[in-house]
Amino acid sequence: MARVSSLLSFSLTLLIFFDGYAAQQGQEGQQFPNECQLDQLNALEPSHVLKSEAGRIEVWDHHAPQLRCSGVSFARYIIESKGLYLPSFFNTAKLSFVAKGRGLMGKVIPGCAETFQDSSEFQPRGGEQFEGQGEEGQGQGERQRFRDMHQKVEHIRSGDTIATTPGVAQWFYNDGQQPLVIVSVFDLASHQNQLDRNPRPFYLAGNNPQGQVWLQGREQQPQKNIFNGFGPEVIAQALKIDLKTAQQLQNQEDNRGNIVRVEGPFGVIRPPLRGQRPQEEEKEEGRHGRHGNGLEETICSARSTDNLDDPSRADVYKPQLGYISTLNSYDLPILRFIRLSALRGSIRQNAMVLPQWNANANAILYVTDGEAQIQIVNDNGNRVFDGQVTQGQLIAIPQGFSVVKRATSNRFQWVEFKTNANAQINTLAGRTSVLRGLPLEVITNGFQISPKEARRVKFNTLETTLTHSSGPASYERPRVAEA
Incomplete structure (x- = not known):
């Protein structure tokens, strides 16, 4: 009888737990209705x-x-x-x-x-005392x-x-x-x-x-x-x-x-500006590597800053098109603790970033300079954004949504913050794209195109990330068979 009572008590506890969990989920659903049903995106301004x-x-x-x-x-x-x-x-x-x-x-x-x-020691102002300076030390103020x-x-x-x-x-x-x-x-x-x-x-x-x-x-x-x-x-x-x-x-x-x-000088202790002692900097870089700091990587000594505007560290660089630099936990280990990474892009007019999607992260794109035409496509195959973004605006690119960027000003520059310390992308076009990885037979049958057209789809774009944008391609209307 006692065993039955214990089972009933345990079952009742489980029922209360799951009922409370379901209620909590229901409340969250009411608080954030249709949280990720994004049928339309907008370029956002500060509120x-x-x-x-x-x-x-x-x-x-x-x-x-x-x-x-x-x-x-x-x-x-x-x-x-x-x-x-x-x-x-x-x-x-x-x-x-x-x-x-x-x-x-x-x-x-x-x-x-x-x-x-x-x-560089300095003397306290008249009448001030610091820890360790008592009444006896007042007469020795000049030496303190x-x-x-x-x-x-x-x-x-x-x-x-x-x-x-x-x-x-x-x-x-x-x-x-x-x-x-x-x-x-x-x-x-x-x-x-x-x-x-x-x-x-x-x-x-x-x-x-x-x-x-x-x-x-x-x-x-x-x-x-x-x-x-x-x-x-x-x-x-x-x-x-x-x-x-x-x-x-x-x-x-x-x-x-x-x-x-701040009125007057701002007298904090700080090191000299970068570049003032280039020989020492090069020596340190050679000893510890470009990203080393020469200290044990504890939370107190871990590097927390890296520069993405230096073209010499770019991951993709084309003088006539622009460059793209990424920053993840391999470059900056502290990012492992904050679940974020970054991408910096700078492209010239008529350059295009090939269509791609973030495989494991959401992205927040903020425009730092210039303008671009951006299109974003959701999981239903619908275009949820198609418009200009300009300096000071931001737009979110949800995980899996495909995006293409085309510069429409002399230079378009942006930064993307991604919600994964090691965000990954996949492309729809180019040498490392998903189409390049598919067999020709899959492309031919999947899109109902000829083997010749399938080869063009798969191999015509040789770039991996950046390419020229020469405007929309001409479209040949299908011929209608004569009766």
Whole structure:
């Protein structure tokens, strides 16, 4: 009898579990109806703009069907000269691309030591004390020195692609004369995101008077930094500072936004610009390889940046047509942890990227310069997009959807973020295409064409990725047999 009772109890538990799971699935279905039934795609523009003292943040609506299906969000950061994007972290991994300009970037990785130390000592301002300087040391102020130290700071420039794991605080500074433009894709569907499918920026400094536009329904609520939520006395005790300074950390009266202007010099410790010591750089590259850093690859020392605008590292290069460079976890091992990769393309007018599809990833295409005609075909064989895309627009290309790109301006440049650390493509035309891999008999019978036509279909295109686009081919109308 006890055994029967146990079986009944176990069965009831299973019934409740599956009923709850089915209800949860039903709720998700109601929350995201027809999430990936994409019968029409559109080139998207930003839906919200967050203005700050020294720049702005432009946010795309990640509830748009094509972004929701891809499981990503997208943002563009425009930082003016001497603008500082204040440190923040996200609940998701992100991959960023420097579209224009140059600057500095710093990241604070949890648990990692400060590896940048100031070699030039400087004296504290009058009356200031630092750890280790007590009352007895006040008379020795002239001999006391203080050195700053912090985690790694990097120079960034146009073409750099930057990987950032969840929870890592990151800041940017524009030390150039032109705006620094950075675009970022956020992987909302990753298992590393333990919250909902919304990007959530956590700001360590500054306040955003315009509110949290990343989340629907919270636009009216100003977004404040993390310190603002704690009592000032708690901050004072934790940091061993006075109450007034603790209140300043909360930025309660600060309405400059998340990008502020730096007055005077920006004195952080940073290495010299790339290219200032070419002999040393070449020596290091020869010793460790082009992508080595000479250190054990821990999360603290792992490289997180690579440049895709250097034609010397291109995977496909044709002087008369353009080039394509890819970045995956083989090039940048940290991408294994964030489930994202990137592709950079630059083609001339009348060049075409042969029709292809992503075998194991969704792609987010962002136009950095120029214009192109793009066609995208879905699983029903229907054309879901056929139009021009221009600078500043983006379009999602779902997994398996075939796409062709043709430049219509002097130069068309774009970056694609892909939701797989090792995204793979397959082509419909060219030397490594699916048609090239099929037997002639399959092509002949599958398309009801002659063996001669099948050979043309299979062998006429010798390129693998890039070819000339000379306009539509002439079409010969089939002859009708005379009665």
